[in-house]
Amino acid sequence: MMIENKTPGKSEGQTFSITNRYVELKVISDHHFRKQTHQEHEALAAAGELNEYRLQRRIKGELERIAPDRLFRWCFQSHCLPLSVMVSGVAGVGKTTLVQKFIFDWATGKHYQKFAFVFFFKFREVNEQKMSLESLICQTYPHLRDKLPRVLEDPEKLLFIFDGLDESKTDLKLRRGGSHELCMNPGDVKPVTVIVASLLKQTLLKGCSVLLTSRPSKLTSLEPGVFHRVASIVGFLSKERERYFSMFFGDERVSREAFAYVRDSQVLYTLCYNPSYCWITCTALKPCFIARAGRPQPAPKTVTQLFRMRDTLISVGWLAEYGITDRTLVFQPHHLQVANVVFSPFLTGFLVENPQAEGSSQVTYSFLHLTIQEFFAALVHYLDYKEDKFRDTMAKVRSCKEGDYEIFSCFLAGLSHPATRMPLEKYVGQLKFSAEATHKVIGWLSKTNYEELQSREDPEGKRRLMNILNLLFESRNSQLVRDVVGKDAHMDFSELYLMPVDCTVLAYVLSCCEEIQRLTLDSCFIQNEGLERLRPELHKVRELR
Ligand SMILES: Nc1ncnc2c1ncn2[C@@H]1O[C@H](COP(=O)(O)OP(=O)(O)O)[C@@H](O)[C@H]1O
Ligand SMILES: [Mg+2]
Known part of the structure; x- marks a missing residue:
């Protein structure tokens, strides 16, 4: 009970004592x-x-x-x-x-x-x-x-x-x-x-x-x-982030290198206020920074291995997607059966067996973290596009309460960008990401009712606008941004607390547009860090308040 989640990857099967990792x-x-x-x-x-x-x-x-x-x-x-x-x-x-x-x-x-x-x-x-x-x-x-x-x-x-x-x-x-x-x-x-x-x-x-x-x-x-x-x-404030890296990597030099790398990336660094992003980031970076010492994980070598992995990804993806739409986080063996998931060592990187309660014979499974489940749920729409499934899920996304489906939507938008998914492509084999899914996701993003949001003055409306810009940012599609935001955009974020990560998003949106009519940043409490991100793009704004 006192142990941290397992980190992804087969060679990482060990758990850590809370005293070695807790910040x-x-x-x-x-x-x-x-x-x-x-x-x-x-x-x-x-x-x-x-x-x-x-x-x-x-x-x-x-x-x-x-x-x-x-x-x-x-x-x-x-x-x-x-x-x-x-x-x-x-x-x-x-x-x-x-x-x-x-x-x-x-x-x-x-x-x-x-x-x-x-x-x-x-x-x-x-x-x-x-x-x-x-x-x-x-x-x-x-x-x-x-x-x-x-x-x-x-x-x-x-x-x-x-x-x-x-x-x-x-x-x-x-x-x-x-x-x-x-x-x-x-x-x-x-x-x-x-x-x-x-x-x-x-x-x-x-x-x-x-x-x-x-x-x-x-x-x-x-x-x-x-x-x-x-x-x-x-x-985590800055100091704690640094401390986390140092505890994670152990080695002083490696942790300093990895931390410097993350500091350079605006988005990664700001996201690391959240420990789970720290953990995911460190885990993802580990092979890059200590590859010299150990052997890299074996990549699949034959077409059959590739296909087997792909099939597994698809069934796990549908399991994740079922869970996201049905609010299920703990899966019973029959859920796995229905989704055609066979629990294998390959899966332990992201799906884990839960410790069994004493006296209970039932094993249950859950994803390492909710974010990982949301990622797989988004990924499966690209790997195994099904029109009706996509339509049903998007209907739920559109009608959900604030906060639900937020991370899922981010991943969905992000995976529409070819460069973002390129590193994944080698794992899914020759059968590529569905073009139809990409098309539908971009369609969904472009249909957001931007006009209506723009005119809302309540904080929820402004936050939703920011969330939509965030999805556009994830999609990295400048034509799409221009189409959605339009020519005479007015953006009013007054009294919304804008974090550096929001400023990064806003700067990206500005960089895609030729001109923005009006931008209101009154009482947004933008700090130096955020301002630095916005500055190079502010000349695009005709009227800045
Ligand atoms: N204080 C901490 N020190 C080190 N790592 C942490 C700390 N808090 C969270 N983490 C990391 O973030 C992950 C997610 O944290 P968790 O407690 O599950 O978040 P929540 O319950 O708020 O969703 C943990 O598995 C761990 O890797
Ligand atoms: Mg929790």
């Missing part, structure tokens, strides 16, 4: 999370890099930095010793890892010895199940079965952790009444989300502590005041 994350306590919009959270997430101004302002005001070992300490904002704590952060920012470290430190006696028992559950694993708290505990911790009544006797000594609310298929039922009455006894059989709500509301095991993690998008639908403390993970 302290920046976490801020944020009592007023409900007032924040999704984009503000995103901006906060990148705040380390850029929004120093805003961050400092807010730290002085309602935000305080909080070390993870203080999550259950006295909270000045709510004037209480918190019992219910929410840790929020965007995908891959390190919520699960932080919780694992929290448990590791508790287990090794570093903090919170007031808890005699810490129970850890993942929403994705307890989804859709109706059971009692007792059976939930026994399922994961069978050795407690006989002692359970005694264990639960003193709720103040108990901490319940539920990881990944965003990965739950059902929402928390916090309100009283309705069809979901909260439960009172550990033996009451209810949907897991009701049990969690009851623990939070203290109708069950009054006095126990509860820690939840979630992506920020799920928070806005929660009732205010349920959590005594809300902490947002900001991710």
Whole structure:
């Protein structure tokens, strides 16, 4: 449980101890999370890099930095010793890892010895199940079965952790009444989300502590005041990124070379505020920087090997795509069967067997990380284009809530660019990426209703506009950008916090256009880094505000 995900690649099969890889994350306590919009959270997430101004302002005001070992300490904002704590952060920012470290430190006696028992559950694993708290505990911790009544006797000594609310298929039922009455006894059989709500509301095991993690998008639908403390993970600031590289590569010289390489790439470097991108970047760079020492992974040599890999990629791709559209992250053996996926060593680079719960005979599988699943889901549309599938999925993408399908769409757009997919082509054999898929994706991008978005003045509208520009950026298709943005474009981003990565996108869009009528960057808190990216293209703007 205390180990990091496996890194992709067969030779990387080992796991790492959390003590060798863990880099302290920046976490801020944020009592007023409900007032924040999704984009503000995103901006906060990148705040380390850029929004120093805003961050400092807010730290002085309602935000305080909080070390993870203080999550259950006295909270000045709510004037209480918190019992219910929410840790929020965007995908891959390190919520699960932080919780694992929290448990590791508790287990090794570093903090919170007031808890005699810490129970850890993942929403994705307890989804859709109706059971009692007792059976939930026994399922994961069978050795407690006989002692359970005694264990639960003193709720103040108990901490319940539920990881990944965003990965739950059902929402928390916090309100009283309705069809979901909260439960009172550990033996009451209810949907897991009701049990969690009851623990939070203290109708069950009054006095126990509860820690939840979630992506920020799920928070806005929660009732205010349920959590005594809300902490947002900001991710890695520059120093932590460097430290991560050094821990990852071990070798001082190699890590310095790799870090310098990433620093040079604007997009890669800014994305590395997110630990999972750090991890993916380091893993992808590893063979390039230490190829001299080891042997490169054997590439397929015969046509048959190539084709076998291609078939495997396609079946895994459909599995991933089914999961993305159906919100399934944990796959049962029958899912694999239906998708024609045969679990093989080749697959362990991206699909992993989950550790089996004691007493359960059922093996389950999931992708190494959600981003990897989204990548495969996008890739399969190119490798095995099916008109009806594509149409259905795109209908879902068009009608989804903000945040859903965002990464999938990025990959879909990105793979339409020949140079981006070239390195992949050697793995998919002679059968090329479908031209039809490329055509359809470009069609989808060009049909975005740019006019309408341009005229919207609400923050969501502006953020959506930025997201669409981001897709255009991914597609690297300057003709497409010109067609979509049009000749007399007005772009108003006022009061939207623009991160350096947004500025890079905007600069790209400007570079594709001959002229932009008006660009409003008022109160966007653009920092030097962002400004430097924009500067070479600003002469294209007729009216800059
Ligand atoms: N504090 C950290 N130190 C080192 N690596 C981290 C840290 N946090 C996250 N990571 C890396 O990022 C990956 C994704 O993190 P994870 O905790 O799964 O994110 P989340 O739960 O927020 O989606 C981890 O597998 C790990 O490789
Ligand atoms: Mg997680």
